[in-house]
Amino acid sequence: DAKTTQPNSMESNEEEPVHLPCNHSTISGTDYIHWYRQLPSQGPEYVIHGLTSNVNNRMASLAIAEDRKSSTLILHRATLRDAAVYYCILRTGSARQLTFGSGTQLTVLP
Amino acid sequence: DSGVTQTPKHLITATGQRVTLRCSPRSGDLSVYWYQQSLDQGLQFLIHYYNGEERAKGNILERFSAQQFPDLHSELNLSSLELGDSALYFCASSTSGQVGAGAFFGQGTRLTVV
Numbered sequence: 736d737a738k739t740t741q742p743n744s745m746e747s748n749e750e751e752p753v754h755l756p757c758n759h760s761t762i763s764g765t766d767y768i769h770w771y772r773q774l775p776s777q778g779p780e781y782v783i784h785g786l787t788s789n790v791n792n793r794m795a796s797l798a799i800a801e802d803r804k805s806s807t808l809i810l811h812r813a814t815l816r817d818a819a820v821y822y823c824i825l826r827t828g829s830a831r832q833l834t835f836g837s838g839t840q841l842t843v844l845p
Numbered sequence: 846d847s848g849v850t851q852t853p854k855h856l857i858t859a860t861g862q863r864v865t866l867r868c869s870p871r872s873g874d875l876s877v878y879w880y881q882q883s884l885d886q887g888l889q890f891l892i893h894y895y896n897g898e899e900r901a902k903g904n905i906l907e908r909f910s911a912q913q914f915p916d917l918h919s920e921l922n923l924s925s926l927e928l929g930d931s932a933l934y935f936c937a938s939s940t941s942g943q944v945g946a947g948a949f950f951g952q953g954t955r956l957t958v959v
Contacts, residue, residue, distance in 0.1 A: 833937075
């Protein structure tokens, strides 16, 4: 599987936007970029995914670089409930399972 | 609520025993995935079933097996349990298993082997 690189941890203030970066320089043309998050003591939760164009849903926005070698998950207004580990995953055609890395631990400060 | 149901939520058993974990996918989802999460290993993919057929295997031990039934629920069987098998076991489901589809996870079964 193509690899992703994320910062180990980030902090944000409550009610401010959060930009979580992900680098995936070896991405191939058919790889989808998926984001999941895992709150303490819960199962991973699907956040958003995209291929080439930016994507928006009720939880977040996904901004994908033009060369697709990086992407950014945007939480528009962080809340305390957004404190979680965020995983950026490339989902490849030949291996349809999600391969989780270590993710980014997001801390939201009140 | 993801719509994926896992039972039981907690399980405590002794070494050498056998247990069965159950997963009911979201209505209409044909794909079921099993993952193991331990403190030192993170989330590890075990196995993927699509509409009753095994599609991919990950780091699944020979002591572990799984199946998906005609009603699409899945069971993960763990036998000859060892202390190191203590972990959270998650299942996830998705509509097709295709790379463009999101996967939805259950709340997990916490297995403690004593």
